[in-house]
Amino acid sequence: MSGDQAAVSHTAQTLPRHVAIIMDGNGRWAESRNKMRIMGHRAGVEAVQGVVEVCAKKKVEVLTLFAFSSENWRRPKKEVGLLMELFMTALGREIKRMHKNNVRLRVIGDIGKFSKPLQDRIKKAEALTHDNTGLTVVVAANYGGRWDVAHAAKKLAARVAAGELSVDDISPELIAQGLSTHGLPEPDLFIRTGGEQRVSNFMLWQLAYTELYFTDTLWPDFDETALDEAFVSFAGRQRRFGRTGKQVVQACQPDSCQHDA
Numbered sequence: 001m002s003g004d005q006a007a008v009s010h011t012a013q014t015l016p017r018h019v020a021i022i023m024d025g026n027g028r029w030a031e032s033r034n035k036m037r038i039m040g041h042r043a044g045v046e047a048v049q050g051v052v053e054v055c056a057k058k059k060v061e062v063l064t065l066f067a068f069s070s071e072n073w074r075r076p077k078k079e080v081g082l083l084m085e086l087f088m089t090a091l092g093r094e095i096k097r098m099h100k101n102n103v104r105l106r107v108i109g110d111i112g113k114f115s116k117p118l119q120d121r122i123k124k125a126e127a128l129t130h131d132n133t134g135l136t137v138v139v140a141a142n143y144g145g146r147w148d149v150a151h152a153a154k155k156l157a158a159r160v161a162a163g164e165l166s167v168d169d170i171s172p173e174l175i176a177q178g179l180s181t182h183g184l185p186e187p188d189l190f191i192r193t194g195g196e197q198r199v200s201n202f203m204l205w206q207l208a209y210t211e212l213y214f215t216d217t218l219w220p221d222f223d224e225t226a227l228d229e230a231f232v233s234f235a236g237r238q239r240r241f242g243r244t245g246k247q248v249v250q251a252c253q254p255d256s257c258q259h260d261a
């Protein structure tokens with residue numbers, strides 16, 4: 001097999017196990033149509049439905065969606081209030097469909113800052129879908145990557161203070177276990193819609209070796225074709241995890257393929 005063929009055989013199988021998306025551009029989508037920004041967020045919920053369906057169909061294991069950042073409280077009160085209402089109604093409506101489709105919902109972020117009814121609805125939705133075995137949808141709400149790491153650090157510090165753990169035991173693996181995403185594979189593919197090329201405090205630890213994909217498409221316009229384009233881009237990447245390209249190709253010859261991500 002030539003080097004090129006080997007590279008193709010290595011990449012052809014590569015559908016991401018975990019896709020993490022910054023769903024950006026709802027406001028601009030609405031503004032360009034002379035509509036209120038909330039109309040863009042509503043259209044964004046419809047795009048979520050489509051992407052959840054496609055990911056479930058393609059057997060992606062985990063789909064993480066950034067819905068509200070810890071910095072989004074800085075928006076006008078009215079927009080924040082309408083977003084909270086939208087979460088309530090969308091969660092109430094969508095959870096039944098998700099449950100029927102064997103989807104498991106997990107919410108990450110500091111949800112203690114949300115209203116009590118919204119917190120209850122989140123907990124009920126997680127409990128209802130807890131044993132589902134299909135796609136896991138992780139919604140990041142009042143989430144910040146710095147919060148996530150600080151929260152993990154606090155838990156470890158408490159264990160050290162209680163004498164259960166020594167400072168020398170603290171390792172990247174222990175920190176990862178304390179993150180909100182514990183138990184999930186790390187994201188393979190990160191997608192940001194809306195044209196900005198930044199991570200905006202999303203999964204700072206978890207994205208260490210994630211493939212990054214940016215598109216100008218605004219989130220409400222992000223459909224199956226757009227998702228397929230991201231998957232094609234991902235399939236063409238060579239993930240080296242610090243090794244040389246030659247090592248990666250050799251390790252993935254059919255008789256000696258090893259994955260130790």
Ligand code: IPE
Nearest residue numbers: 023024025026027028029067
């Ligand atoms: C993303 O869309 C949704 C949330 C942050 C809740 P935006 O509302 O940020 O849309 P733009 O970036 O203003 O177009």
Ligand code: IPE
Nearest residue numbers: 022023024066067068069200
């Ligand atoms: C990131 O988008 C947060 C979400 C999509 C939930 P923002 O629109 O808040 O990001 P910035 O402020 O442009 O970086």
Ligand code: MG
Nearest residue numbers: 024025026194
């Ligand atoms: Mg934005």
